[in-house]
Each structure stands twice: as structure tokens, then as C-alpha cells.
Amino acid sequence: MADHDHHAHVPIQHRNRFPTLFEVLSRQTVAPLDLFSFYIYMRDQQRSVDYLDFWLDVAQHLQLCRLYVRRLHRSVFEDTPEMEKNSKRESFFPEGAGEGPSGEKGEVSDQRLSAFLRSDHGSRQHSPHPSQGSNYSHPSTRGDLPRPSFMTMDTSSPGEDSNSPGQVSSNGNGLRREDLRASAEKILYTYLLPGSEREIIIPQSILQDVQDAIEGPDQRSDPELFDAAKDYVFQAMERDAFPGFLQSKGLGNLVPQSMMIRLIVGLISFFGAVWASFILIFLDKSRVTRCWLILPFTVAFYFIFTHQYMLDPILALLGFSEYTLMDFNRIREPFVKKTLNKRSITTLGLFLLVDAAVCCLFILVPGKRL
Secondary structure, three states: OOOOOOOOOOOOHHHHOOOOHHHHHOOOOOOOOOHHHHHHHHHHHOOOOOHHHHHHHHHHHHHHHHHHHHHHHHHHHHOOOOOHHHHHHHOOOOOOOOOEEEEEEEOHHHHHHHHHHHHHHHHHOOOOOOOOOOOOOOOHOOOOOOOOHHHHOOOOOOOOOOHHHHOOOOOOOOOOOOHHHHHHHHHHHHHOOOOOOOOOOOOOHHHHHHHHHHHHHOOOOOOHHHHHHHHHHHHHHHHHHHHHHHHHHHOOOOOOHHHHHHHHHHHHHHHHHHHHHHOOOOOOOOOOHHHHHHHHHHHHHHHHHHHHHHOOHHHHHHHEEEOOOOOOEEEOOOOHHHHHHHHHHHHHHHHHHHHHHHHHHHOOOOOOOO
16 A cells, blocks of 8 residues: 655644645645535646545445445444453454545544454344344446536535535434445445546556456455545646646736736737827827826736736735636635735736836826827
């Protein structure tokens, strides 16, 4: 398994750095570097949101496994004499499994959880009674739809949706062993198999191992079977998508569509200002009249600078970042706010310097009527 080297969790207010991908995925960050923003970035700019959805669905599958084992734990110890409970509790129930990529804290507990789910003891002897309300069946007979877009959810927790077994109550009531298998199969058939509806590209060896584990004689549904694929997807996002996300949201506050509109408006304003400047010069208009050139030049250089630096300094100083086109939300991550404020002051200084130099050039140059 891959050994990920991540920073330890640091409180948001004390984190004097950009967050890691693991912190973003673990919901330890706030806007504009939160999971919601990363989802939008992966969907709209990176065009690879299926990789993030796969990672979130595997994390949700781990939660389902925990709920199942907790319920199983309660059913086994319900009638156990008090003196025997403590000794059985440690050997039976793998408590405290983590959610991160393999190699993160909680890996040992995750391995225990997977080992327990693979055992005959866990799967056959003490399986909770099926719930009449369970709506899970084999994916081949249900025609499961892919995960709905994160943008349509009412919750801050991507990974919970109406088509997933995550709808069981928080104490695991209504969750069966068959639900875990259906969840694992849904991930396989939605993301991994060639030609699947939301296929992601992973090494063939990893795909084959997962497929054999789920469809083979063992019919595994433990979360450990997805470890290699989850690690691969995590590393791919960390390498290919996350640096661009930090640059876009940590060093700027505009989306590409807004930047393109600003570039177009800025160039039109610049050429219009230059055209008007030469007309006023060659008509020998007074310098007072030519002062009106300040307006189009200011608009032109402001928009060109905001495009160049991916940053609207006025909006940043007011504490806003653009999520989608013309949709602004408040910046809550302290380090990002501090970074953008510094960049905004520098950008404004350069903008005013260039704007003043060009305006003075066209206003103070002697006029000559042709």
C-alpha cells in the first residue's frame, strides 16, 4: 500500500499554510478551499469529477461497513453477561477505523474491519436480521443510476444521496450484509468496469484484483478491497488536479469564464481608449478634455490585470471569492484571506502604476491638428 505523507490535523485558525488534499477530502477546511469548492473545480475545470465521486463513494462504503459491524456488535453482546462483555468487545469489534487513504491513521483498524467482514464468523453466524424496509438488491436487476451531482445536494456531505445505502439510520438499523455487497458492486459497475457509465482509468492489475474479489468465490464487500484503487485515485488527484485547485482558489478568486469575459472587455476598452486618444491628440483637444481617457484606460487595465493574475483585488479585499460565474461567496480560510490580501495590494499597486503612466502619456503629449 502507498504510504501517504500528510500534515497532521491543525485547527483552521492556526494553519499557516494551504491545506493538503487529505484535509480537504476530510472536510477539515472551509471556503474557498472546502470540499464543495474542490467538487466544483473537478466538475467544471478539471472535467474529472468521476474520480472524486469514486473516492467519496468508497469512503461512504467504509462508513456502511462500520455501521454494519456496530449493529452486529450490539446484536452479539445484547444477551452477553456483563462480566464477559469487556473481554469479548476488544476481540470482536474493530472500533475506530479511519477514513483516509491507506497509510493514514486508522489503517490498522480498517484492516481489522476488513478481516472481520471477510471472516465466516462475521458474515454467517451473527448477521443481523434483514430489514423489511431495505431497498437494496443486486445492481444487475436494479439499474442503479450514477451518483447525483454534488451541486444538487442539500447537505454539506457529498457521498450521501438518495440512491445509496447511506440512507440507513446512523445506528445501522435496516442495514444488511447484502447491502454491503450491493454497495461494493455498485462502485465496481459504476466506476471501474470498462464501458461503465462513469468509468475512471486505473491500472488493469488493480481493476482485475477488485473485480475478482467482488465477483469471485469470496464475494468480498470489505472496504480493504478498494484500497489500491483508492490510493491510485488519491495520488492522481493530488498530482494532477489539486495543485491547480490551490492556484485557482488559494492564489486567485475568479473562475475561467469570468477571466475570459474580463479579458475581452479589457482588450476592447484598451483599443477603444487608444483610438480615442489619437483622435483627441490629432484634433488638438485640450488636456482637460483628454482627462476623460482615464475612464476607458482604467477599465481596460483593471480587467486585463484581473485576468492576468486570476484575481479581482477589490473583491478579494472585501473578502469574496467566485465559485461559479457571478456567484461570489465569502472567504473563510484565514491563510487564504491573508494570502489574497497581500496579492491584492500588490496587484492594485501595479495596476495603478501602469494606468497612471499610460494616462499621463496620452494626456500630456502635445496635440497637433492634422
